[in-house]
Amino acid sequence: MNQHLKAVKITDKVYWVGAIDWTMRDFHGYETRRGSTYNAYLVIGEKPILIDTVKAQFKDELLTRIASVTDPKRIQYIISNHTEMDHSGCLPELIDLVKPEKVFASVNGVDALNEHFKFNQEILPMKDGDTMQLAGLKFTTLEARMLHWPDSMFTYLVDEKMLFSSDAFGMHLASSERFDDEIDQSVLEYEAAKYYANIILLYSPIVLKTLERISKLGIELKMIAPDHGPVWRKNIKRALELYKKWAEQKPTKKAVVVYDTMWQSTGKMAKAVSDGLTTAGISNKVMKLREDTRADVATELLEAGALIVGSPTLNNNIFPTLADMLTYVKGLRFKNKIAAVFGSYGWSGEANKHLREMLEAMKMPVVGEVQSKYVPSPEVLDQCFALGGQVADKLKEICRNGGAA
Numbered sequence: 361m362n363q364h365l366k367a368v369k370i371t372d373k374v375y376w377v378g379a380i381d382w383t384m385r386d387f388h389g390y391e392t393r394r395g396s397t398y399n400a401y402l403v404i405g406e407k408p409i410l411i412d413t414v415k416a417q418f419k420d421e422l423l424t425r426i427a428s429v430t431d432p433k434r435i436q437y438i439i440s441n442h443t444e445m446d447h448s449g450c451l452p453e454l455i456d457l458v459k460p461e462k463v464f465a466s467v468n469g470v471d472a473l474n475e476h477f478k479f480n481q482e483i484l485p486m487k488d489g490d491t492m493q494l495a496g497l498k499f500t501t502l503e504a505r506m507l508h509w510p511d512s513m514f515t516y517l518v519d520e521k522m523l524f525s526s527d528a529f530g531m532h533l534a535s536s537e538r539f540d541d542e543i544d545q546s547v548l549e550y551e552a553a554k555y556y557a558n559i560i561l562l563y564s565p566i567v568l569k570t571l572e573r574i575s576k577l578g579i580e581l582k583m584i585a586p587d588h589g590p591v592w593r594k595n596i597k598r599a600l601e602l603y604k605k606w607a608e609q610k611p612t613k614k615a616v617v618v619y620d621t622m623w624q625s626t627g628k629m630a631k632a633v634s635d636g637l638t639t640a641g642i643s644n645k646v647m648k649l650r651e652d653t654r655a656d657v658a659t660e661l662l663e664a665g666a667l668i669v670g671s672p673t674l675n676n677n678i679f680p681t682l683a684d685m686l687t688y689v690k691g692l693r694f695k696n697k698i699a700a701v702f703g704s705y706g707w708s709g710e711a712n713k714h715l716r717e718m719l720e721a722m723k724m725p726v727v728g729e730v731q732s733k734y735v736p737s738p739e740v741l742d743q744c745f746a747l748g749g750q751v752a753d754k755l756k757e758i759c760r761n762g763g764a765a
């Protein structure tokens with residue numbers, strides 16, 4: 361064990377006792393350039409209470425940080441907010457070691473935990489809306505089904521006005537800092553957006569309902585403590601506003617141009633489309649797959665109104681990186697986006713048709729397309745420029761009629 365690892369004091373009663381995963385670069389298919397943290401929190405009441413654990417291989421890091429505050433065997437209660445194994449991975453071993461009096465999870469969490477692990481102790485349900493006294497402190501349970509799994513719940517520590525929000529409001533960001541205001545704000549918001557787009561977006565209707573519920577219950581939030589990344593203490597209002605904006609998915613005057621290319625023909629077309637958008641006053645981002653990842657594309661798309669996709673025809677089909685990206689984006693179920701397609705071909709030229717079909721299946725209406733045989737001529741590049749303008753006009757019209765920008 362590394363005895364240098366210490367808990368970090370969050371409030372008089374709460375310590376961060378999680379683990380920092382500096383080298384993690386892939387979270388089930390979502391590329392994570394900045395690593396991550398698995399946050400666990402030690403709450404000191406009359407007896408210690410542990411909220412969540414960490415990935416199995418970080419168990420010693422968790423135990424060492426707890427031991428810097430108290431003997432882990434003194435923990436009386438464990439609350440598991442979420443079953444996914446980045447938070448529950450060492451729960452069975454921890455229970456065997458600590459032998460807590462009670463272990464809690466949501467109603468769905470009890471089943472999910474038992475379907476993952478074999479426990480030598482019963483897991484008890486915490487019901488939605490219940491407030492209970494543990495070790496002299498008051499905890500309220502808020503079910504947060506599908507944020508991120510059916511078992512997910514938030515736990516509100518009434519005494520500290522602190523919301524333990526599980527995956528929600530989290531981000532994959534390994535850092536030595538533990539609070540939002542200690543981190544560069546552009547990095548903070550970018551990573552929060554990336555996490556939202558790749559993990560939470562699909563459940564946006566539930567996000568809106570949860571935000572409304574928190575507001576209606578009049579829950580005062582002094583801190584939001586998620587299971588990944590920093591604790592929000594200064595920018596709470598901003599975090600709530602961002603979640604509302606991302607969940608609403610209103611179209612904006614921004615387009616994302618995503619392509620791959622074999623001999624730079626589709627690449628030249630992408631640049632011409634971008635020039636058309638820029639000239640028409642539409643902010644845009646050009647992304648080449650194999651340089652940018654599917655997770656990067658999802659992040660940029662979060663606040664965009666249009667997805668413009670370019671692919672060469674390869675073996676009568678689209679380029680494999682486009683198939684990967686579109687399958688992923690389809691699963692996230694983005695709303696309120698328009699689309700356009702372009703691409704070069706040598707002799708058969710099926711790529712545009714396949715792209716169109718995939719985008720229409722994702723409920724992204726295709727407003728235009730351009731195709732080039734082999735290398736794009738100046739006339740074809742003019743058509744690509746015009747395609748950018750066409751998407752721009754459509755976006756402006758949509759935004760005039762109720763978009764966000």
Ligand code: FEO
Binds near residue numbers: 446587588
């Ligand atoms: Fe961080 Fe859904 O687990």
